[in-house]
Amino acid sequence: MENKVIKAGMLGLGTVGTGVYKVLKSQEPEMEAKLGAKVELKKILVRNLEKAAGKVDDPSVLTNDPKEILEDPEIEIVIEVMGGMQPAFSYMLAALNAGKSVVTANKDVVASEGKKLLEAARASGRDFLYEASVAGGIPILRPLKQCLAGNHISEVIGIFNGTTNFILTKMTKEGMEFEEALQLAQDLGYAEADPTADIEGLDAGRKVAILASAAFNSRVVFENVYTEGIARITAKDIQYAREMGCEIKLLGVARLTEEGIEARVHPMLIDSDHPLASVQDSYNAVQDAMFYGRGAGELPTASAVVGDVFDCVRNILAGCCGRIGCTCYKDLPVRKISDIRSKYFVRMEVEDRSGVLASVAAVFGNNDVSISQVVQKRKKSELAEIVVITEKVQERHFMDAIRILEGMSLIRNISSLIRVYG
Amino acid sequence: MENKVIKAGMLGLGTVGTGVYKVLKSQEPEMEAKLGAKVELKKILVRNLEKAAGKVDDPSVLTNDPKEILEDPEIEIVIEVMGGMQPAFSYMLAALNAGKSVVTANKDVVASEGKKLLEAARASGRDFLYEASVAGGIPILRPLKQCLAGNHISEVIGIFNGTTNFILTKMTKEGMEFEEALQLAQDLGYAEADPTADIEGLDAGRKVAILASAAFNSRVVFENVYTEGIARITAKDIQYAREMGCEIKLLGVARLTEEGIEARVHPMLIDSDHPLASVQDSYNAVQDAMFYGRGAGELPTASAVVGDVFDCVRNILAGCCGRIGCTCYKDLPVRKISDIRSKYFVRMEVEDRSGVLASVAAVFGNNDVSISQVVQKRKKSELAEIVVITEKVQERHFMDAIRILEGMSLIRNISSLIRVYG
Numbered sequence: 001m002e003n004k005v006i007k008a009g010m011l012g013l014g015t016v017g018t019g020v021y022k023v024l025k026s027q028e029p030e031m032e033a034k035l036g037a038k039v040e041l042k043k044i045l046v047r048n049l050e051k052a053a054g055k056v057d058d059p060s061v062l063t064n065d066p067k068e069i070l071e072d073p074e075i076e077i078v079i080e081v082m083g084g085m086q087p088a089f090s091y092m093l094a095a096l097n098a099g100k101s102v103v104t105a106n107k108d109v110v111a112s113e114g115k116k117l118l119e120a121a122r123a124s125g126r127d128f129l130y131e132a133s134v135a136g137g138i139p140i141l142r143p144l145k146q147c148l149a150g151n152h153i154s155e156v157i158g159i160f161n162g163t164t165n166f167i168l169t170k171m172t173k174e175g176m177e178f179e180e181a182l183q184l185a186q187d188l189g190y191a192e193a194d195p196t197a198d199i200e201g202l203d204a205g206r207k208v209a210i211l212a213s214a215a216f217n218s219r220v221v222f223e224n225v226y227t228e229g230i231a232r233i234t235a236k237d238i239q240y241a242r243e244m245g246c247e248i249k250l251l252g253v254a255r256l257t258e259e260g261i262e263a264r265v266h267p268m269l270i271d272s273d274h275p276l277a278s279v280q281d282s283y284n285a286v287q288d289a290m291f292y293g294r295g296a297g298e299l300p301t302a303s304a305v306v307g308d309v310f311d312c313v314r315n316i317l318a319g320c321c322g323r324i325g326c327t328c329y330k331d332l333p334v335r336k337i338s339d340i341r342s343k344y345f346v347r348m349e350v351e352d353r354s355g356v357l358a359s360v361a362a363v364f365g366n367n368d369v370s371i372s373q374v375v376q377k378r379k380k381s382e383l384a385e386i387v388v389i390t391e392k393v394q395e396r397h398f399m400d401a402i403r404i405l406e407g408m409s410l411i412r413n414i415s416s417l418i419r420v421y422g
Numbered sequence: 423m424e425n426k427v428i429k430a431g432m433l434g435l436g437t438v439g440t441g442v443y444k445v446l447k448s449q450e451p452e453m454e455a456k457l458g459a460k461v462e463l464k465k466i467l468v469r470n471l472e473k474a475a476g477k478v479d480d481p482s483v484l485t486n487d488p489k490e491i492l493e494d495p496e497i498e499i500v501i502e503v504m505g506g507m508q509p510a511f512s513y514m515l516a517a518l519n520a521g522k523s524v525v526t527a528n529k530d531v532v533a534s535e536g537k538k539l540l541e542a543a544r545a546s547g548r549d550f551l552y553e554a555s556v557a558g559g560i561p562i563l564r565p566l567k568q569c570l571a572g573n574h575i576s577e578v579i580g581i582f583n584g585t586t587n588f589i590l591t592k593m594t595k596e597g598m599e600f601e602e603a604l605q606l607a608q609d610l611g612y613a614e615a616d617p618t619a620d621i622e623g624l625d626a627g628r629k630v631a632i633l634a635s636a637a638f639n640s641r642v643v644f645e646n647v648y649t650e651g652i653a654r655i656t657a658k659d660i661q662y663a664r665e666m667g668c669e670i671k672l673l674g675v676a677r678l679t680e681e682g683i684e685a686r687v688h689p690m691l692i693d694s695d696h697p698l699a700s701v702q703d704s705y706n707a708v709q710d711a712m713f714y715g716r717g718a719g720e721l722p723t724a725s726a727v728v729g730d731v732f733d734c735v736r737n738i739l740a741g742c743c744g745r746i747g748c749t750c751y752k753d754l755p756v757r758k759i760s761d762i763r764s765k766y767f768v769r770m771e772v773e774d775r776s777g778v779l780a781s782v783a784a785v786f787g788n789n790d791v792s793i794s795q796v797v798q799k800r801k802k803s804e805l806a807e808i809v810v811i812t813e814k815v816q817e818r819h820f821m822d823a824i825r826i827l828e829g830m831s832l833i834r835n836i837s838s839l840i841r842v843y844g
Contacts, residue, residue: 006735019724020731027728034639035735077734079727101743103730105723118748125744127734132726142733143565145749157843217456218754226759237838240769240809244795251843260755262762269767269811270843275697275707285697301527302441304554305501306449309442311564312499312523312549313428313457318742321523322547326540327567332640333682337648340684345691347662373666387662389691416659421579421673421692 004037009069010044011091012082013052013062016105016132017044020081021056033329043069045082070094080104089113096120096128105132111206111222114213134160134207144214153215155255160204160265162282163191164230164250167199169280172238172247178231190282200229201265204252212254212263220254220263228266241269247277338396343372343420345389348405349413352384356410360386363408367401369393383412389420426459431491432466433513434504435474435484438527438554439466442503443478455751465491467504492516502526511535518542518550527554533628533644536635556582556629566636575637575678582626582674582687584704585613586652589621590670591702594660600653612704622651623687626674634676634685642676642685650688663691669699760818765794765842767811770827771835774806778832782808785830789823791815805834811842 010017024039031038043063046052053059069075070091078095080102082088089109092102097120104110109117110133121128131141144153159165163185170181182199185191197203205227212220230250241248246269255262270277279285315321350356357376364371370391377385390398405411432439446461453460465485468474475481491497492513500517502524504510511531514524519542526532531539532555543550553563566575581587585607592603604621607613619625627649634642652672663670668691677684692699701707737743772778779798786793792813799807812820827833 004739006738008731016723016727020727023724023728024731030639035732036739037735039731039735076738077731079731081727101734101738103727103734105727115748115750118750122744122747127737127743127745128747129730129733131730132723145746213750216752216754217452217749218752219750220756224756232838233840234838237767237769237840240797241767241840243797244767244809244811246767246842248840253843256754257757259761260757262757264759264762266841268841268843269765273700273702274843275700278695278697278700280695301438301554302445305438305442305503305525305527306445308525308551308553309430309446309461309499309501310457311551312525313459313461314745315549315742316428316498316523317426317458318740318745320737320740320742320745321549322544323549323736323740323742324567325544325550326537327639328537328540328635328641330638330640332638332678334642334646335679335682335684337686339681340686343691345659345663345666345668347659375662375665387666389666416654416656418655418659418663418670419688419690420668421675421690421696 005040006037006076007040007042007072007074008077008079009072009075010041010079010081011066011069011088012080013044013046013055014081014083016083017079017081018055020079034327039077042075043072045069066091070098070100075100077101077103080106082106083108085109085112089117092117092128093120096124096126099124099126101127101129103127103129103132105130107133107203107206107210108222111209114210114221115219130210134210140211141214144211153256155253156211156215157251157253157276158211159249159276159279159285160207160252161198161201161250162284163195163198164201164204165279165284166190166282168230168233168238168248168250171233171235172242173280175235175239177235178233199231201227201250204250204265208252208254208263208265211252212261215254216256216261218261220261224261224263226264226266228264230267233267242272244269245272246270247272249276249279251276338399339394341392341394342398343390343392343422344398345387345416345418345420346402346414347385347387347416348411349379349383349415350386351410351412352378352382353410356384357386359408359410360388360405363404364388364390364401367404368397369401427462428459428498429462429464429494429496430499430501431494431497432463432501432503433488433491433510434502435466435468435477436503436505438505439501439503440477442501456749461499464497465494467491488513492520492522497522499523499525502528504528505530507531507534511539514539514550515542518546518548521546521548523549523551525549525551525554527552529555529625529628529632530644533631536632536643537641552632556632562633563636566633577675577677578633578637579673579675579677579698580633581671581698581701581707582629583620583623583672584706585617585620586623586626586672587701587706588612588704590652590655590660590672593655593657594664594669595702597657597661599657600655621653623649623672626672626687630674630676630685630687633674634683637676638678638683640683642683646683646685648686648688650686652689655689664694666691667694668692669694671698671701673698760821761816763814763816764820765812765814765844766820767809767838767840767842768824768836769807769809769838770833771801771805771837772808773832773834774800774804775832778806779808781830781832782810782827785826786810786812786823789826790819791823 078100095102110130167181170176205225206222209220209222251268252265372391373389375387500522517524532552539550589603592598627647628644631642631644631647673690674687794813795811797809
């Protein structure tokens with residue numbers, strides 16, 4: 001396995017393609033340890049050789065002839081990041097038929113023609129992988145297809161489009177109307193000049209089609225998905241929804257019922273206590289509900305065991321056990337708790353006389369502990385209560401300050417010390 | 423591949439073991455289509471043959487001799503669900519050395535001795551899989567080891583223990599003190615008679631050790647993890663935290679810094695707007711922050727592409743491309759939107775005179791649409807505004823009602839129709 005190199009070709013060098021190029025570069029030092037091989041981008045298909053030359057270290061990898069990738073027997077993996085239905089679909093089909101593995105980020109093609117590509121991959125015994133077609137930073141497709149094989153999944157819901165979630169967040173938090181929030185999203189580069197695919201829910205609808213197929217083991221294409229956008233939501237709707245304890249989100253829902261599969265994208269009121277209600281700005285989030293959903297109890301653990309058993313079976317059948325073994329190829333130090341930096345919440349009972357707060361503040365200050373928030377409350381008798389939240393400081397310094405406070409007669413009791421996240 | 427059977431042995435038939443037995447039974451009809459093989463539980467190791475007999479269909483699978491599993495050459499997969507350090511650790515090591523793949527739910531062993539077991543697996547070219555050791559229904563370990571291989575992960579934080587999250591939820595929502603909430607958790611079966619491992623953060627600490635190792639490619643053992651429990655948190659702390667816009671959660675944090683790895687479990691204040699703040703009752707939740715974290719933009723998508731490229735490379739190296747292909751082996755119907763059932767939020771402008779609300783209610787009632795909440799507000803001039811949330815009804819019936827309302831002269835305008843999740 002020494003210096004093994006796997007050659008790949010990439011179709012497209014737009015936003016995503018440039019990102020792939022950068023991520024592969026940044027991974028180069030670790031790739032051999034992670035994978036046992038290096039990935040070399042041998043050729044990249046671009047439209048305009050001159051314009052693309054500035055995006056790569058060595059412009060000789062660029063080509064404008066797809067045959068240099070699709071017909072090169074050295075290239076084992078084709079990465080499709082050009083987008084759109086054609087010619088992307090034909091190129092991928094040709095690559096699979098030529099015995100290459102294909103990776104794509106193209107939700108348009110996968111949501112409508114995924115079946116044909118998966119069949120071509122099966123026929124030539126290659127991989128066709130498309131996690132990026134639903135990606136929001138969180139892998140969900142592979143867990144659905146592989147890790148959760150031991151589960152029955154009843155529902156997948158999520159916020160699948162960052163642009164619309166950004167717009168709804170602005171409408172909620174700042175009372176903007178839709179048009180104003182859309183304009184802001186465009187100004188910030190979150191929304192495209194033609195925002196239709198985002199705001200009409202088409203982008204999210206394609207992701208729901210792809211996810212529903214993986215979750216329920218039955219093909220759902222984009223044309224099966226009901227989509228409705230957010231253009232008609234008003235700031236007033238959001239305000240009423242909040243009065244009723246809800247937020248408005250553009251949700252994608254894939255649900256398995258007795259009568260069949262539901263696959264849809266539309267605005268929804270969701271209880272403000274629901275974790276998806278607090279997903280803000282351009283973040284995406286996915287939640288899957290299983291028939292066995294809870295953290296405590298026997299079935300989630302049992303399902304995870306069975307998922308692993310299934311993976312062992314797949315490896316035994318494919319003759320590739322031990323495909324992923326120990327991944328700890330580094331040897332990093334683990335820090336002591338006294339070395340970490342954190343904010344702290346401290347609650348203490350103090351004598352209720354003038355100067356106490358100043359004394360407390362002085363102890364913190366002398367130990368390099370800055371204070372962010374203070375609340376002082378009078379209790380019954382001669383005691384007052386002081387609650388302090390510090391800035392981010394080193395635990396060691398904070399604990400030094402606490403030890404001094406504990407020795408002071410005007411501090412009766414330090415009731416609580418709790419770290420603060422963030 | 424017709425009627426291929428892979429034989430497995432299971433060590434233990436307690437809560438998790440019984441769950442595994444049930445899940446495997448429930449998966450039997452689909453297993454061949456999902457996997458291309460059936461998994462047969464050939465032998466199950468139990469302590470008391472008589473007591474265990476009632477838990478299985480055929481008591482002849484039970485044994486109290488571990489050799490019947492560890493030394494049976496027909497058994498290719500050993501499932502360890504007995505728990506505790508010994509003899510579980512020795513049994514797993516023996517199984518791996520005998521060339522069997524091993525699946526375990528045992529966080530005690532994995533968090534302390536995982537390295538030895540992974541090395542034994544590598545030496546004999548078998549799988550050692552332990553997703554269940556951190557399971558809360560959501561697979562996280564495999565995505566970290568495999569799907570995210572193209573990412574640099576900077577932090578994994580989460581709520582890793584359902585029992586303590588249940589206790590903190592009761593303290594928050596109902597103002598209970600710790601002892602009372604613990605008692606309730608015990609009465610409901612969420613907490614064990616000896617709750618130490620849960621409430622002192624030891625259970626969560628083991629999970630953090632396992633996850634940190636997978637996330638940062640460097641071994642972290644349980645003994646490296648700082649743990650602090652929730653026994654000293656008071657209802658008053660929670661109340662002050664809320665006044666400052668925070669919730670208190672028992673969080674596990676694994677973080678990669680310039681100076682090394684931080685791995686710790688302790689109570690933390692977390693901003694009420696953070697998604698983890700709204701995880702309630704006995705639910706677990708995990709969040710991973712990557713250097714590329716956002717849903718919009720180039721790098722999350724590019725990272726997903728690279729993750730898939732890495733998977734292709736692994737399959738090429740292991741000679742098992744096409745290991746997971748199309749998983750759509752069913753052909754389920756997709757439901758029309760008019761057939762689904764949902765709650766609806768309707769906002770309409772109506773003439774401000776007596777009897778309007780009664781008329782609206784009558785139209786809904788005549789079309790089998792029950793009303794859950796109504797708000798009526800007076801606007802300027804002679805218009806009032808009515809906001810209705812319905813009960814769960816069929817979309818077809820609801821739309822019939824809306825069409826009738828649209829035709830009524832006293833309804834000036836139906837401003838919004840939005841579905842409600844849940």
